[in-house]
Amino acid sequence: EDVQVSSARVGLSYDLTALSDLRFGLAYVKTDRLASDDDRERSQFSASYNHQLTPDWEMSGGYEFTRLDRESGRAQKNSFFLSIQHQFQARPW
Numbered sequence: 001e002d003v004q005v006s007s008a009r010v011g012l013s014y015d016l017t018a019l020s021d022l023r024f025g026l027a028y029v030k031t032d033r034l035a036s037d038d039d040r041e042r043s044q045f046s047a048s049y050n051h052q053l054t055p056d057w058e059m060s061g062g063y064e065f066t067r068l069d070r071e072s073g074r075a076q077k078n079s080f081f082l083s084i085q086h087q088f089q090a091r092p093w
Helices: none
Strands: 003-015 020-033 040-054 057-070 073-086
Antiparallel strands (some): 057 073
């Protein structure tokens, strides 16, 4: 089945201090199934506060709104999140 996908994404980051920042994002994806009427559109907005705890640990908290439109109906989701991330590098032997 042939599918045509169009997408756009934009993000903005604003430094508050040397260790913290605000991040905003917008995303849009449209999927057209050419052989059927099962077309979908998905849009998403996110905002987060991020703080560097140590050189390899980061804490993030924020909000995300997602909307999905289909031929059969529409769905929306609001979510809040808090995460701790660890960054590491692996070296080959």
